[in-house]
Amino acid sequence: MKVYSKINQSYKLCLFSIYKIIKEIFPFKNKKVFLDLKKYFKERDNNLKYIKNNKDFFVFVKKILADLKNSHTKLGGYPWKIFKPINYDIVWIENKFYLRKINKIIGEILLVDNKIPEAILKEARGMISGSTDQYLKNQGLKFILADKKQNMAEVKIKLDDKIYTKNIKRELVNYKEKHFYTKKITNNIVYFKVPVWRNIGQVLEQKLAFFFKNGVRVLIIDLRGNMGGNSAESDIFTSHLFRKKVLFGTAEIRSSNKNLKLKKHYYFINPSEPYWNIPIILIVDSECFSSSELFIAGMKDNKRALVIGETTGGGTGNPRKFAIPCGKLSLELFVSTWNYQRINGQSIEGRGVEPNIFISPILDDLLKGKDVVLERAVLEAKKLI
Known part of the structure; x- marks a missing residue:
């Protein structure tokens, strides 16, 4: 792996700011948990030499906080746009992935853009903060059809022993709350x-x-x-x-x-x-x-x-929210209290x-x-x- 000798000092300061905030308000159950956190951040600080841009750093921090396995200690949002098919979602049932459109099952998913859904789910879970397997899975499923580019999702589907490919248009995600x-x-x-x-x-x-x-x-x-x-x-x-x-x-x-x-x-x-x-x-x-x-x-x-x-x-x-400046990047940090x-x-x-x-x-x-x-x-x- 290539090492970037000139570590961006703003990344180092940003990571220290995140550690300092967590150290001061997170409800550690005992001193050992606190010392483990201190050791963990020190180890990750040594890996900053591999970071080459803001997006790399965002993913780096996202994974650090996900590794803490606390649902409300995390980074909010993403520094890039996310595109997904509208009205489609993924359900995990009987150990298989199924494509659903407006509550109607379309079929079992075999591949998305030539990737198996298990691999996409595993990658997504690595950046999600949470402490139960079911929660991590539910949140990860939302990324299986997602992409950073507005392109077509190529989904290979199995239905009644027949296999076919369905191309679905991805659109910019605009989260709207459902109504009571x-x-x-x-x-x-x-x-x-x-x-x-x-x-x-x-x-x-x-x-x-x-x-x-x-x-x-x-x-x-x-x-x-x-x-x-x-x-x-x-x-x-x-x-x-x-x-x-x-x-x-x-x-x-x-x-x-x-x-x-x-x-x-x-x-x-x-x-x-x-x-x-x-x-x-x-x-x-x-x-x-x-x-x-x-x-x-x-x-x-x-x-x-x-x-x-x-x-x-x-x-x-009951998290508190903090804005963490990091050069041109601004991070939205949530910390459990x-x-x-x-x-x-x-x-x-x-x-x-x-x-x-x-x-x-x-x-x-x-x-x-x-x-x-x-x-x-x-x-x-x-x-x-």
Whole structure:
């Protein structure tokens, strides 16, 4: 490997700034974890001589933070544009990769641009910060059809023992949040789809008040794919679901940047009027993450909701954001500030929240367009009327 003798000092200073910020606010569980971090950064500092440009340095730092295996300590964004086919995604099911378009399975993926999907997934996972295999896999799947250039994705597909190639146009990724919506399943059961906890607390209040007044007696909240947002938004809604103040969890946070001591903080839900004495069913999957998991864990642990679906993604950190200047490159650094525990003492980071009833779709369900998780939720809801 070629060695670049003149190390860009801005890279060295930038890496030191990242280390210093993590050192001062990250909630290390013990001194050994801190010393391991110090040693790790020192070793990586020696590899800066191989970095030749800003993009190399970005990938270098991205991989360093991914190696820490903490979901909320990471770099945000990319210094390049990303192009993907619109309305297509990849699902991993029964140990195979499948191409899907708007919830319809197209076929099994054999190659993308002459690369096996396993290799693309492995490369993508190397730059993703997270501590559970399922979360890393879910996030990595999003890169299998992606490219830095706006070209055609050449996808080799197998369907019913026939193999063919499908060329799909890639377009610039423009992330748009999905919208909240509701529907009545029966006169007594209402369904809320909550894609993200952002600017939604008061909307949920108003919608549930309306349906409760009009005779709805069971609420199904679909949180599948909800990657988090603002816990204060879920708290607004949750405050109407308890008669008294309840503990949702605890968090250990650094008491000072001068030492490694952690102080325990308590996360309570304070009740608000009106109180809605209505059974709640939560539909979850492995993409539920961060503040979404705080809500799921708190509702489950306080026996206020029946949770149906898959174990959640396993990541929470209440991160702080920092802008790190690095020559012409500006890095957006996120650093976790807490170790969060459920009221049963279990961590969410690296573990997730297990449902009361585990159910996950199989390939046949997807091919038939069946939502077996929602079907089970409706079945359980009818028992509660």
